[in-house]
Amino acid sequence: MTTGKQIFSTLADGKLTVEVAEAPVAEPTGNQVLVRMEAAPINPSDLAILTGPADLANAEYSAGKFVADMPEPFYSGQKARHGIRLPVGNEGAGEVVAAGDSEYAQSLVGQRVACVPGTAYSEYCIADAGLCLPLGDISAEAGASAFVNPMTALGFVETAKAEGQSAIIHTAAASNLGQMLVKICQQDDIALVNIVRKQEHVEMLKGLGATHIVNTSDDDFFAQLCAAIDETGAYFGFDPIGGGQMTDTCFKAMEQVASRKMTEFSRYGSDQAKKMFIYGRLDLGPTILTPAYGFGWTLSGWLLTPFLQHAGMETVIRMRQRVLEGLTSTFASSYKANVTLEEMLTKEAVLDYSVMRTGEKYLVTP
C-alpha cells in the first residue's frame, strides 16, 4: 500500500491541531477515481474546519503543523468533531491515476479533472467520478475552483428563478463568487444589487459591467440600497456574512421601499414578501433581526449540497456543462499565492488567508 501527504484538522482538549501527515492511499472502487492533486483553493467554506475561530495569532507553529487554542463557545459548539481527525479541502484539480470498475470512472484515467473529494489538501484523493469535470487543455490551476464558487453562484440564480424572482441582492459582491454572479446575472437577464465595502470594489464591479453597486462605507448607503431595490425589484438576497445586521438592513430597506408604495397604513407592514438566504458565516457573531419589517419575511440557510440534491440530476448536469464552458471566462478564479501543504501551515500563510480578504485567495499546490 502506498501513502501520500495529507492535511488533517483535529479539535480536542480545547485545542485545534492542523498538520501534514502521511496517510494510506486507498484503492478506488465502483464510480471512484484516484486523483493525484495538483491544485486546490482555500475557500471560506474550507476555513470552517481548517482554522475557524481558533486563536491563530498565538498558536504554536512548527514544520508542517500548528496548534491553536479554540475559544468558547466555539470549542463546545463543535462537540461532534472532538477527537476526530478530519481531512480538509472541498475541491481541487489533478490527474486521474486510477479508477474503480465503472465505465465512466475508467474513461477518466489519464485525464486532468476538477473534483470534489473533501480531502483536497492531499497528494492523492479519492473522488466521485460523477462530480468530476474533465478539464481537457485547461490547467489544474484554472480548473481547481470549478465547483464551489461557480455552482453556488449558479445555484443562487437557479433558486431565484425557481421562486419567480427576476432580481437578487448579494451582500458580498466583490468576492470571487460575487464577480461570477455579476457575469451570470448579465447573461441571464437577472437584475443584481451588489453590496460592497470599499470604493475600489465599486470600480472593480463597474469594470465587469455591474449597474447597481452600493457601498456600505458611503454615508448614504441605506438610501443607495433603497434606491437600488426600488429600481430592480430585488426582494430576494444572498448573504455570506451571517453575523451582525446585514440581512436585517436588507429587510429594512426592502420594507421601506415596499411601504412607500402602499396607499394605506397597515400595522403588520407591507404585503411584499421579502426573502434572504445566509450561505456563509464570515462573521461568527449572532444574526440580529429587529422588529422593523412586519411579518412578511423569510430568512433561511442556503447550502450548495442540499440545493443540488433538491435540484435534481438534469439541472446539475446543465450547471456543470455551463461551468466547463465558462471556466476561463465567467467562472475564472484568481489567486494571491500558491503554497505547498507545508507552506500552507506556516504562521505567515495562516494569518494571511484566514482573514478572507476580498481578492486574496490562496491556492494549495501539493
Next chain:
Amino acid sequence: MTTGKQIFSTLADGKLTVEVAEAPVAEPTGNQVLVRMEAAPINPSDLAILTGPADLANAEYSAGKFVADMPEPFYSGQKARHGIRLPVGNEGAGEVVAAGDSEYAQSLVGQRVACVPGTAYSEYCIADAGLCLPLGDISAEAGASAFVNPMTALGFVETAKAEGQSAIIHTAAASNLGQMLVKICQQDDIALVNIVRKQEHVEMLKGLGATHIVNTSDDDFFAQLCAAIDETGAYFGFDPIGGGQMTDTCFKAMEQVASRKMTEFSRYGSDQAKKMFIYGRLDLGPTILTPAYGFGWTLSGWLLTPFLQHAGMETVIRMRQRVLEGLTSTFASSYKANVTLEEMLTKEAVLDYSVMRTGEKYLVTP
C-alpha cells in the same frame, strides 16, 4: 347621519394619543353589514396599535383618553402612521342592524354575528359579511373571539399539514391560543411540544390532556425540550415572542437531536430541515440567531391574513365552520375583566392589559 363612540389611536410628535371620540356611522354597501358591537377582546395583535412600546406608566390619563411618550426607535420606526388617526380592535361580536344590497349581507340583519371589522372598539362597526359568523344562540361574549385566535391556531395546523409535518412546537403554549392548539392537535393527531414558563401552566395544560410540556423555568429545560423533540419529531414551530433567543433555542435543540442521529460528522450540521415561524412580538427586542445549527433552517414571519389569502376560500370556509362548531368548547375564550370604552383607557386598565399576562385577557363591552 348618526354618530357613535369609537376609540382612535394617533401617533404624532413623539406621543401616542388614544381616546374615545364620536365618529359618524357609515352606511353599509354591497356585502357590508353595520354591527352594533356588544363585545370585543383586547388581543396582543390589537395592542400593537393601541399601546405598543409607549411609556404607559408615566402617561397622562384623563376621562376617555391617555397621552403617552413613544420612545425611540419605535416612534421613528412607525413613520407610516405618524399623524394618522387609526381605529383599533380587530374582532368582536354584536347585532347586525343594517346591511348593503347583497343577499348574504341582507340575510344577516337582526342576527348576532362574530365579525372582523378592524374598528371593533366602537359602538357601531362596518364589517365584511363574508367574514361574519352567525352566532345563533351563542352570546356576544362567547363569540367575540371567534376569529383571531381560533383561525390562527387552526392556521398553524393547516400550515404544518401543508408542509408534511406531523408535529409542532409552540413556544407560548399556556396562552388562550395555545390552549386551543392543544385541543386542535389532539383532534387532528398532530404531536405538540408545549413550551411554558411556569409550573402552574404545566398543570393547566396537563388538565387539557397535553402530553409534551416543557417549562423554561426548570433547570433542565433544554434537555426537556430536546427529549420532547426527539419523541415527537417536531422540527417545525410557532413563536409569538419574537425578540430574544426562543427561536434560537428551538433551532439549537432541533439540531442537537438531529445530530445525535448522524453517523458521520458534517461541518455544515445535520440534513434535518428546521423551521420556525414568528407570529407575534410579545418581546420587541431583536431576534438573536446564533451560528449553532448549520444552514438547514428557515425562520419566517407568519400572519393570519396572508395565510388565509393563500389558503383559498374553500379552506377558509372549512376552518370557519369548525370554529363555529367548537365555539363553546375547543375555541372557548375566557376574560379577566369586562370594560367599557371609557374604562378601557383608565390607567388601571391600561397598565393591566398591556402586560399581556397569560389568562388575563380583557373584553371591551361598549
